[in-house]
Amino acid sequence: MAYHAPVAQITYILDQIVDFPQLAATDRFAEATPETVTAILTEAGKLATDVIAPVNRAGDLHPARLENGALRSSPGFAEAFRALAEGGWIGLAADPEHGGMGLPQALNMAVNEMTASACLALQLNPLLTQGQIEALEHHGSDALKSLYLPKLNSGEWSGTMNLTEPGAGSDVGALTTKAQRADDGTYRITGQKIFITWGDSDLSANVCHLVLARLPDGAAGTRGISLFMVPKFIPDDAGNPGQPNDLRVVSLEHKLGIHGSPTCVMSFEGAKGWIVGAEHKGMAAMFTMMNCARLGVGVQGVAQAEAALQQATAYAAERVQMGPIIRHPDVRRMLATSRAEIFAARAICLACAVAIDMSRATAEADWAARAAFLTPIAKAHGTDVGTRVADTAVQVHGGMGYIEETGVAQYLRDVRITSIYEGTxxxxxxxxxxxxxxxxxxxxxxxxxxxxxxxxxxxxxxxxxxxxxxxxxxxxxxxxxxxxxxxxxxxxxxxxxxxxxxxxxxxxxxxxxxxxxxxxxxxxxxxxxxxxxxxxxxxxxxxxxxxxxxxxxxxxxxxxxxx
Missing domain, CATH: 1.20.120 (Four Helix Bundle (Hemerythrin (Met), subunit A))
Incomplete structure (x- = not known):
């Protein structure tokens, strides 16, 4: 069964459960009227259902690959990504000053759910770019904002996050990547990073890496870490991709799932970088990006649960064993509890997003505290539900669920990473x-x-x-x-x-x-x-x-x- 975006279910939760309409009463989000929201969700649903979902299986069967040091994406990804970028979906919640739409994060997360259900491996690309946009909006210099944000918002360029190293995963403060000050005010970045999602791409003209590194006078631990913008191609005087930077993809990881998403080992070999925020204050800037991504990953869990359950329900309605198995009490239990779990997890994620939006629109401390408290819950619970429901969907299929040709096992393999990355x-x-x-x-x-x-x-x-x-x-x-x-x-x-x-x-x-x-x-x-x-x-x-x-x-x- 093909995925169909659950626009009506998402709209109901926004309107009736998480009080999304209150956002339109604020000055910041006055344009988020019911008519606008309906139009956006409807069009995003069509994009996810008709354009993005059809490339999902190809991404699983034909993973991203390196050819002579160049990244080659899965069949159909380029066309699907271009439709997503040209529709303005990447910059939906970004600042209009630099090409974004300035709409609520809650609406953006609703759109992200549908695109992640359609193809998680592809959706990871714009999700990381959106996180980078947020980090630059809050911490980037005016020069960095004016150069990078319009291109990131349009999808012309894409963004990544470079934290993890072989000896520094959850213990970010143990990183060894070095930064040296250069005479021209830039920096030279040297070191290796692993697990870099979409660390290279043939979908965009430039790949912009946010890299954590330590200056010679940086203190030990996280207090001495700085954040740098290190592009694949150094922008020329006109702001276009110029000379290649001194960085490369060493290899791609062979993974359990999300095969269409290249997970890169990156080597920075004296690469030219620009400071983001103040020296030695990189973690504050990176956490801005990570917090956005953590909610986004919780939404990914809900997204994979929704897609897996849709397939399981369709199979149960068609599969006959002493009658359609959808009428069997235990199968009905699995389907009903899965649907109930998805409703709850989706509501928690969207409630978190609304709290983020209200915090930004009102600057009230209570909203900020609520958003901060809900973020780890949304991330962990959303991804736990994703794994449970995808596993249940395989069980509903019985032996056929264990056969790759049915496609339901892909959801279980793909969603499994969501409870690990962006903080276990x-x-x-x-x-x-x-x-x-x-x-x-x-x-x-x-x-x-x-x-x-x-x-x-x-x-x-x-x-x-x-x-x-x-x-x-x-x-x-x-x-x-x-x-x-x-x-x-x-x-x-x-x-x-x-x-x-x-x-x-x-x-x-x-x-x-x-x-x-x-x-x-x-x-x-x-x-x-x-x-x-x-x-x-x-x-x-x-x-x-x-x-x-x-x-x-x-x-x-x-x-x-x-x-």
Whole structure:
């Protein structure tokens, strides 16, 4: 079955669940009228369904490759990318001063979901470019903005993020890439980076690398890192790609999935670069890009879940085993819980995006805190749901799901990376219980107050569902207070189940809201009765502490029994 963009479902969540219409009441997003939003989502849906989705399988079967040092993209990618770029989709949320449309990030994420469902490997290219656009808007000099942003927004040039090194993955501060000041005010960058998504491209005229490196007087760790713009081709006086820079793609990784997305080992050999932001303050600029990308990756998880479930549902309706298997209770359970999971994860991601937009439109600290708190939840939960639903979609297909020709296995292989890159989901969980609870729990409690208030309001029309959601939120409040009283190692030991519990409670909140606003009551009941109860086990694990983990020595973990 071919993917079909779920425009109506996304529109409903924006309008009724995450309060997107409030954005149009702000000066910044006054143009985000219902008519504009409908037109954009409709056209993006057509693009994803008719233009991008048809190249997805080719990207899996015919991966990107290096030929004599030059990148060759998968068949059909160039044409699909050109349609995406020429439609203005890359710069949808970017500043109009440099060629963007200035529309809300929530709308951009809705569009990104549809394009990522259609072809995740291709969508990674504009996603990284959008992150680079945001980093330059916030931290770039006027000269860098005027040169790079118009070309990045138009898709004429593309952007990458270069953090990871062989010995410095999650520990970014351990990087060894060096920067040297040059007499002309630029810098010379030397070192190697790995896992660079779309580190080279034949889809655009120039590839612009944001590279973390350390100056000779940079302090150890992350405090001494600077960020540099290092283009593949050095722009000439007219701003066009000029001489090749001293950098190259060493090799492409052979991966489990996203075969159409080239994952590069990059070598910088005294390459010319320009500082982004202040010297030794590179992490602040890079985190601007990473935070945008983290929400985007959560959306990718939802996107792959949606595409996989569409195929599984179509197969279940057609496959006959003592009747269509879509009528079998266990198959129906798999499909129903998957649909409920997607609704909740999509709502969490779009609620995070709306909070980002409201923070920018109003400059209110509460919105910024809400956006910051929701970001690791959106990233981790969205990608966990993506993996679960894609795995379930294979199961619905039975033995045929394990056969590559059906295509459903590609979704499971492709989505698996999303819980790893842009900060593993374990790191997202530690960020949640560490930095995001560093305010004493203010942001967490504000969200839980909203859930409790929503449950009270729904008591009259949906008493049973409202009671269960209220009880879960109250229990989560108690567990949050418990974590606040613990030191960081104790919190970290239960961080992943805590994030899972918070996600389930938020998902139930949005389902309950839908049940009172014209949405599906049966779907809300599936979530609240079958998925929400798992929060209790999650919180038990979150509160278990560190002692039992520390009691197991390394030999026991290796499976070696004491004599």
């Amino acid at each position: 989901n374990g790191i997202q969980a530690m960020d949640l219980v560490g930095r995001k609870l560093a305010d004493g729990g203010t942001a967490a409690m504000a969200l839980l107050d909203e859930v409790l208030d929503g449950a009270k309001s729904a008591q009259a029309s949906q008493p049973e569902l409202a009671h269960d959601v209220w009880q879960a939120a109250e229990t989560l409040r108690e567990a949050t207070q418990d974590l606040l009283d613990r030191d960081l190692p104790e919190r970290f030991a239960g961080a992943v189940p805590y994030l899972a519990a918070f996600s389930r409670v938020l998902g139930a909140h949005y389902h309950l809201r839908a049940a009172t606003r014209g949405g599906s009551v049966p779907l809300a009941r599936v979530y609240v009765t079958r998925i929400l109860p798992q929060y209790a086990g999650d919180l038990a694990a979150a509160r278990a502490g560190l002692d039992d983990l520390e009691a197991l020595d390394d030999a026991a973990l290796l499976g070696q029994m004491a004599g």
